[in-house]
Amino acid sequence: MGNRLCDTLGIEYPVISGAMAWTSMAPLVGAVSKAGGLGTLGSGFMPKEIILMQMEEVRKITDKPFAANLFLDPSPMLEVGVSAILDGKPAVAYIDSLNLLQYDFTKEYYDKFHEAGIKVVAKINYLEDALVAAKAGADVIITKGFEGGGHVTKVSARVLLAEVVENISDIPIVASGGIATPRQAAGLTVQGADGIEMGTAFMATQECPIHPNCKQAIVDAIDRDIVACGQSTGEPSWQITNPLAEEMLKIEADLPWSEAADKIREMSMGSLRAAAMEGDREKGAVLAGQVVGLIHDIPPVADRIVKFCDEWAELLKKDYSLF
Numbered sequence: 001m002g003n004r005l006c007d008t009l010g011i012e013y014p015v016i017s018g019a020m021a022w023t024s025m026a027p028l029v030g031a032v033s034k035a036g037g038l039g040t041l042g043s044g045f046m047p048k049e050i051i052l053m054q055m056e057e058v059r060k061i062t063d064k065p066f067a068a069n070l071f072l073d074p075s076p077m078l079e080v081g082v083s084a085i086l087d088g089k090p091a092v093a094y095i096d097s098l099n100l101l102q103y104d105f106t107k108e109y110y111d112k113f114h115e116a117g118i119k120v121v122a123k124i125n126y127l128e129d130a131l132v133a134a135k136a137g138a139d140v141i142i143t144k145g146f147e148g149g150g151h152v153t154k155v156s157a158r159v160l161l162a163e164v165v166e167n168i169s170d171i172p173i174v175a176s177g178g179i180a181t182p183r184q185a186a187g188l189t190v191q192g193a194d195g196i197e198m199g200t201a202f203m204a205t206q207e208c209p210i211h212p213n214c215k216q217a218i219v220d221a222i223d224r225d226i227v228a229c230g231q232s233t234g235e236p237s238w239q240i241t242n243p244l245a246e247e248m249l250k251i252e253a254d255l256p257w258s259e260a261a262d263k264i265r266e267m268s269m270g271s272l273r274a275a276a277m278e279g280d281r282e283k284g285a286v287l288a289g290q291v292v293g294l295i296h297d298i299p300p301v302a303d304r305i306v307k308f309c310d311e312w313a314e315l316l317k318k319d320y321s322l323f
């Protein structure tokens with residue numbers, strides 16, 4: 001394979017594994033990059049020394065390019081992430097944000113990475129953000145749709161990709177949200193994507209260092225098992241329904257959101273860790289996107305990249321002519 005996305009990032013296959021807090025740790029990131037994709041450390045909420053240690057661990061697995069995540073929102077965490085990335089020098093800074101991008105602020109940070117020889121991949125949720133990111137010099141744009149795992153966004157993956165492709169042509173565009181099959185990837189190629197990002201699908205891989213119960217929960221879940229908790233906090237996340245999620249939804253249905261938000265934040269604390277590290281499927285929060293219904297196994301990472309891309313390439317050779 002190989003196209004302008006691969007050329008820009010120095011990778012072999014046009015597949016990015018998304019940043020996943022406390023989930024896309026070094027073993028997964030190293031495996032993805034080693035297989036020829038771009039692995040991304042879920043470093044957005046980590047202390048600097050852990051980020052640097054994780055980067056070292058990735059480099060023990062592979063010397064190929066990988067990315068580290070930060071959130072471009074004014075907060076003390078931003079400076080932690082910037083300093084860790086400038087010191088650790090991964091090939092790519094993978095930049096998400098929880099608020100709309102402001103041009104001057106965005107450019108200031110993109111410039112810092114570029115001056116250090118680090119590429120900028122901007123993950124966006126709205127066309128407006130994509131336009132700001134492109135103008136500020138992003139090297140690649142990921143369009144993450146509503147159905148994608150992690151924070152719940154607003155615009156569907158299909159609409160967002162189409163909007164961005166219609167408006168930005170000079171940098172590679174990566175489709176994200178709800179992807180798990182080569183057939184989807186082939187459809188997205190026709191829709192103008194230069195590559196794909198998957199998050200949830202990479203959780204269900206042998207190398208992902210989360211608890212086996214968590215991986216099994218993804219395989220067992222069906223589309224309607226995915227619920228959005230934390231609407232009251234303004235930062236809802238998708239998770240697989242379980243007693244914890246049901247309790248959270250009840251609190252948000254019964255209480256005014258101003259009261260519910262504090263309770264939800266308290267309940268969320270440690271719940272991601274309880275699921276991901278301790279395998280607690282009842283009281284832990286198993287974060288995953290709507291795509292769970294398409295994930296039926298827990299293969300080695302290389303199958304989600306090399307085998308996946310081989311099938312993707314085969315599909316693109318077929319004749320689909322309708323007219």
Ligand SMILES: Cc1cc2nc3c(=O)[nH]c(=O)nc-3n(C[C@H](O)[C@H](O)[C@H](O)COP(=O)(O)O)c2cc1C
Nearest residue numbers: 018019020021096148149150178198199200287289
């Ligand atoms: C468990 C989990 C944690 C996530 N944490 C982050 C994060 O810390 N930073 C970020 O930019 N995106 C985060 N995401 C979003 C992913 O990077 C990616 O954009 C998303 O999973 C793609 O959608 P998909 O899950 O349908 O493939 C997370 C997603 C999941 C499933």
